[in-house]
Amino acid sequence: MSTEITIEKLNKFYGKKQALKDIDLTINQGMFGLLGRNGAGKTTLMKVLATLLQKNNGNVTVCGVPITEAAAIRRMTGYLPQEFSMYANMTVYEAMDYLGVLSGLTKAQRKDEISKLLMKVNLQKNMRTKVKALSGGMKRRLGIAQAILHDPKVLIVDEPTAGLDPEERVRFRNLLSEIAQDRIVILSTHIVGDIEATCENIAVLDEGEIIYQGTVSDLVEAARGKIYSAEISKLELARVKEQYPVTGMISMGNLVNVRLVADKLPFDTALPCEANVEDAYMYLMYGKRGVQ
Amino acid sequence: MFVQLFFKECRQILKCLTYYVLLICMIAFFNSQIGEFQIYERPQPGQEDYGIMYSEDETVIMKTTVGRLAMEFFNNKFISYPIGFYKQVILSGNKYEKMSEIVSEVTGMPEKELKQLVENYLSTVSLYTGSITITTPESLTYERFLKLMKQADKLIGGGSNYSKTFMKSNARVPKTYETALAEYEEIIQKDQVSGAYARLFCDYMGIILAILPVFLAVTRHLRDRRAKISEVFYSRSISSAAVILSRYLSMLAMLLLPVLLLSISPTIQCIVYGNSIHASVDQLAFLKYIFGWLMPTIMVSISVGVFFTEITETAIAILIQGIWWFVSIFTGAVNINGGYDWNFVPRHNTLGDYATYIDNFHILAINRIAYTIIAILLILASIYVYDKKRRGELIARGKILPNRKSKSKI
Incomplete structure (x- = not known):
């Protein structure tokens, strides 16, 4: 039986x-990241895959089952909305x-699975806690537990770390990676750090189109030699931001250390530096759309 | 799986504040209307009062109706209930003239003489009680009288004391011992004691059960939206029919339960009384009447709540059911003693009257079956709507996708 999701000409x-x-x-077993700005179409794509929205045209199959067979898809899919x-x-x-x-x-299945899963998401001590008393992170972990309760082949997770504190975010990412060992997990997010920490394969959506599909390392590789850092005066910052996408800034008195994307050396004082995923994403968006 | 979900839904209802508010309303209504349940004792000869009855004697109907007409004509204030609501009509011009002609014909007196008669009557009583009777001319046949009353009713605008429906209630006469005894025997023999009381129970409880269930249905179905859990539910593998039906049947069961409990006390009273006079008692009468009479009412009220809440995701169903209930109660006033018709809330606001019940049983049966079918159709439509929403083909407030953008972000 197929263990991949294939999407063709989906509109x-x-x-x-x-x-x-x-x-x-094409999405294979393991973690798959769907990256894009707010409004890029990520949630729509996730909802189509979860049979919560109808496609207009194109072919989508989940583990060999056409997406039109909603009942069968729902049996093999777990969904955690934003x-x-x-x-x-x-x-x-x-x-x-x-x-x-x-x-x-x-x-009997519920009795077995619920205890196991609550232990897995570290909520075993909160079995009798009311949902209204859970923190944001606990709620999100409960969300993951309910999404994999029926042991789905595919787990669709939409913006799961938004609003979580750093500790909860790391814990959540680790949990997702663990779950992805024997199933497809699609993680939709606009937070590049989530993708960097968990996904090998990604797609970047922008204005409803896939503008990148491949590995995270290839994305980073594409940005190699295009990322620079420089110490500039605070007075120059506005002009630099107008000309180049700035991916990072550290203020140091009257100076600012900026990290920026440019096709060639932007000015003499700038130094080339290693690209990270966030830089690569910005480079991609800059290159495709000219967006800052 | 369905059974497990059904019981989970029942538990959810038990945790719902609205349910307890409805229970309080139901119990308060029961206590205020039929709480002090009294068994109709066997009438004894020589009793001071046996109650009143509506005469079917044509002469009595004519006398009392003409008396009432004379009084209203004298005051030129005609009471009517055109759509169940009280209305006072004052006639003028041509209509007054026509009414004057009718009054003259049925009383056999010219207007001036009639007014003098009424004035004399009023001067002899301290407070008008509406008991004036006027003997109609011998030449006036009952058919002609009915025709004239029909014209009078039309002049007033319908729903007056001269309409076919209300005319009978003009002929209120004291009940005789024989009549009272016959009615008692009918309750004991034909209704087997409990049947008569079960009908009265249904008459009162039907009023409140036509409106209360919609609140529970709306609360239950809006709860998903309030808790923002619709998408989590939509993505599960359970069928839409199972979701809607488990919720529906649990609400029906949880609303029938208190009604059944409330019927226990009158049932026991009937059994005890029946045993005391060695009469046979239908111990299942309340059960039969509740399921046959009240259940369709509850079913419709829940269905309206479920359907309109699913399609609009608002509480509009309460308004819709409220209007329907209001109109039904007021229009039902014309058949309050057992005409039934198509009214959503059939009335039988009298103890006994087995003959009326049996004569109109087929109407009542058709009525109840029709409302059951309406309830089922609404629930099927709710399942369809829920399924469309699950697939993203229908979003809140009845808008149809795919040509509309949902509220969710892209």
Whole structure:
């Protein structure tokens, strides 16, 4: 049985606005990152894959099953929306149990799986805690647990780390990587750090189009020699920002250490430096769209 | 799986504040209307009062109706209930003249003489009680009388005391011992004691059960939206039919439960009384009436709540059901003693009257079946809407995709 998601010429319209344009993508087992700005079409693509939105045209198959077979897709897919919540007056266990019933699990299956999963997401001590009493990070971990409760082949996670503190974010990324060992996990985010820490393969969406598809290292490689740093006066900062995409700034008294993207040496005092994923992403966006 | 979900939904209802508010309303209404449940004792000869009844004697109907018409004509204030609401009509010009002609014909007196008669009557009573009766001319046949009353009703605008529906209520006469005894025997023999009380129970409880369930349905279905969990639910493998039906049936069960509990006390009273007079008691009467009479009402009220909340994701269903309830209650006033018709809230606001119930049973049965079908159709439509929403083909407030952008971000 196929263990990949294939997307061919996928288009999605909202009225006259085209949200997805001729998307061609193949997603294999493991973590897959979907990167793009807010409004790029990431959520639309995720919802199409989760059968929550209908495509207008194109072919999509999930592990060999056409996306039009919603019931079959839902059985093999777990979905964590950006804003996950549950009934506030339910306890963590009750919420999982309720969602387990909605996924067709028997009582015995639920009993086994819920305990295991809550342990996996480190919520075993919160089984009797009401959902309304959970912190943002705990809620997100509960979200992951419910999404994999029925042991799906595919896990779709939309902007999971938004609003989490750094510690929770790292914990969450690690959890996703662990889960991705035996299934496809699609991580949609506009936070480059999440992708850098977890994904080998990525796609970058912009205005509904795939503008990059490949490995993270290839993306970084493409930006090699295009990233510079320089110490400039604060008075010059506005002019530099107008001319080049700036990926980082550190203020030092009257001076600012800027990190910027440029095709060639921008000025004499600038020094070439190693590109990271964030720089590479900015270089990609700059190159494709001329966006700063 | 469905059964497990059903019980989980029942548990959810038990945690819902709205449910307890509805229970309080239901119990308060029961107590205020039928709380002090009294068994109708066997009438004894020589009793001071046996109650009142509506005569079917044509002469009595004519006398009392003409008396009322004379009084209203004298005051030129005609009471009517055109769509169930009280309305006072004052006639003038041509309409007044026509009414004067009708009044003269049914009383056999010219206008001046009639007014003098009424004035004399009013001077003899301290407070008008509406009991004036006027003997109609011998030449006036009952058919002609009915025709004239129809014209009078039309002049007033319909729904008056001279309409076919209300005319019977003019002929209020004291009940005789024989009539009271016959009614009692009918309750004991034909209704097997409990049947008569079960009908009265349904009459009252139907009023409140036509409106309360919609609140529970709206609260339950808006809860997903409030908690922002629709997408998590939509992405699960369970069928849309299972989701909607489990919620629907759990609400139905949880609303029927208190009604059944409230019927226990009157059932026991009926059984105890029946045993005391060695009469056979239908112990399942309340159960049968509740399922046959009240359940369709509850089903419709929940269905309206589910359907309109699913399609609009607002509480508009409460307004829709509220209007329907209001109109039903007021229009139902014309058949308050058991005409049933197509009214959503069929009335039988009288103890006993088995004959009316049996005579109109087929109407009541069709009525209840029709409303059950409406409820089922609304639930099927709700399943369809829910399924469309799950697939992103229909979004909030009834808008259809794919030509609309959803509220979610791209």
